[in-house]
Amino acid sequence: MSEYLLSTSGLTKQFGHHKAVNNVDLHVKKGAIYGFIGRNGAGKTTFLKMISGLSKPTDGEIQMFGYRNEELKNVRSRISCLIEAPGIYGNMSAYHNLAIKCRLFGINDSKYIENILKIVGLSEVGKKKTKHFSLGMKQRLGIGLALVGEPDLLVLDEPINGLDPEGVKWVRDLCRYYAAQGRAVLLSSHLMSEVALTADNLVIIGQGRI
Numbered sequence: 001m002s003e004y005l006l007s008t009s010g011l012t013k014q015f016g017h018h019k020a021v022n023n024v025d026l027h028v029k030k031g032a033i034y035g036f037i038g039r040n041g042a043g044k045t046t047f048l049k050m051i052s053g054l055s056k057p058t059d060g061e062i063q064m065f066g067y068r069n070e071e072l073k074n075v076r077s078r079i080s081c082l083i084e085a086p087g088i089y090g091n092m093s094a095y096h097n098l099a100i101k102c103r104l105f106g107i108n109d110s111k112y113i114e115n116i117l118k119i120v121g122l123s124e125v126g127k128k129k130t131k132h133f134s135l136g137m138k139q140r141l142g143i144g145l146a147l148v149g150e151p152d153l154l155v156l157d158e159p160i161n162g163l164d165p166e167g168v169k170w171v172r173d174l175c176r177y178y179a180a181q182g183r184a185v186l187l188s189s190h191l192m193s194e195v196a197l198t199a200d201n202l203v204i205i206g207q208g209r210i
């Protein structure tokens with residue numbers, strides 16, 4: 001068994017003539033946090049989308065948990081992501097949003113949901129509809145949704161967007177806690193100082209290349 005949870009080789013995504021991600025080889029180890037830094041348009045989100053199964057590579061290969069190509073569908077439930085705006089039902093509470101995701105994982109346990117609400121700091125929001133949440137509250141719920149099923153690979157694109165200083169520290173601690181359990185976290189941010197504080201490995205992207 002490979003020591004890597006995820007490996008990419010020659011991973012490429014082309015839009016028209018433009019290579020948003022260009023021939024990227026990356027190896028992700030268990031128990032580590034990888035911080036992606038780069039300018040606007042550098043290719044961070046496109047890379048994270050491809051490994052999360054949200055975008056099809058134009059070229060190259062992704063290997064995850066020992067599976068590759070078409071076989072990746074067998075291990076999709078072991079990777080979870082928060083990319084761009086969290087997919088949240090606005091007319092429902094945080095609890096019910098989590099309950100729907102839990103159902104997909106075969107989890108029917110109110111204590112499990114309450115524990116996630118506690119982890120993400122939303123225990124007190126009660127029945128409030130998520131469309132009335134602040135930006136930071138939505139972000140916290142998005143992270144909570146990504147935690148359902150305890151994925152072995154957690155992908156967080158700009159997780160600290162909209163969070164207050166306490167929330168920023170909370171994301172840092174959460175990532176460290178997660179990695180310490182032998183899982184891996186991939187996160188992106190524009191804030192170099194924050195990535196440097198959180199990640200063990202810095203992945204600097206420019207013009208689609210690492």
Ligand code: ATP
Nearest residue numbers: 015018019020038039040041042043044045046047
């Ligand atoms: P930011 O920091 O602004 O979020 P990023 O590093 O995440 O940027 P990407 O969103 O991956 O950058 O975009 C990389 C490049 O790919 C950009 O030039 C962008 O315009 C282009 N791109 C992304 N998605 C598409 C698409 N669906 N169609 C065409 N071009 C796209």
